[in-house]
Amino acid sequence: GAGVSQSPRYKVAKRGQDVALRCDPISGHVSLFWYQQALGQGPEFLTYFQNEAQLDKSGLPSDRFFAERPEGSVSTLKIQRTQQEDSAVYLCASSLKANTEAFFGQGTRLTVV
Amino acid sequence: AQSVTQLDSHVSVSEGTPVLLRCNYSSSYSPSLFWYVQHPNKGLQLLLKYTSAATLVKGINGFEAEFKKSETSFHLTKPSAHMSDAAEYFCVVNTYNNNDMRFGAGTRLTVKP
Numbered sequence: 001g002a003g004v005s006q007s008p009r010y011k012v013a014k015r016g017q018d019v020a021l022r023c024d025p026i027s028g029h030v031s032l033f034w035y036q037q038a039l040g041q042g043p044e045f046l047t048y049f050q051n052e053a054q055l056d057k058s059g060l061p062s063d064r065f066f067a068e069r070p071e072g073s074v075s076t077l078k079i080q081r082t083q084q085e086d087s088a089v090y091l092c093a094s095s096l097k098a099n100t101e102a103f104f105g106q107g108t109r110l111t112v113v
Numbered sequence: 114a115q116s117v118t119q120l121d122s123h124v125s126v127s128e129g130t131p132v133l134l135r136c137n138y139s140s141s142y143s144p145s146l147f148w149y150v151q152h153p154n155k156g157l158q159l160l161l162k163y164t165s166a167a168t169l170v171k172g173i174n175g176f177e178a179e180f181k182k183s184e185t186s187f188h189l190t191k192p193s194a195h196m197s198d199a200a201e202y203f204c205v206v207n208t209y210n211n212n213d214m215r216f217g218a219g220t221r222l223t224v225k226p
Contacts, residue, residue: 041219044216045213045216059213091157099207099208101159104149104158
């Protein structure tokens with residue numbers, strides 16, 4: 001596709017429910033990032049992949065958060081047993097290679113009720 | 114580890130007057146620096162980037178930024194604000210060895226008629 005695609009765009013989950021957020025990066029992009037953006041805040045780094053390798057997951061807030069990119073293209077961010085504080089926009093970005101500009105998707109707005 | 118500080122959470126200017134959005138960074142290694150803009154309910158868009166070439170970087174929509182290593186700054190400027198510039202602006206730092214892009218907290222730019 002022409003850009004980074006994220007699905008779903010909106011997700012409402014009941015507290016305790018598991019959710020899976022999908023990111024389709026730009027074809028051929030090696031680097032993939034996940035960010036969490038709370039209302040009125042800047043994006044907070046969650047994790048980073050280079051191809052299928054997860055090189056940095058230091059930003060994942062708890063062991064309820066898990067990300068994977070098994071074939072080095074599509075990535076999934078999974079949140080288990082969602083809590084209200086998980087409500088945020090989850091942004092995915094990809095770049096052609098390390099330290100080049102990143103292109104962002106529109107995000108998935110997660111609301112936990 | 115690297116970090117970014119955006120010195121103003123909110124800047125208000127009149128249409129046609131200059132814009133200055135301030136950013137200071139901290140990095141153990143030679144950084145790459147970016148400015149992104151986020152309009153309401155829109156995705157993040159790259160304005161400009163510094164990657165160790167020219168220290169004065171020109172971006173889209175008349176914006177530019179100057180990398181000053183001695184001051185660890187990367188301030189964003191525009192000679193004349195337009196109403197359409199009203200948005201949230203984020204300064205981002207990345208380092209070659211880490212490639213985990215870190216965002217500042219953001220500066221909301223308001224443009225008055």
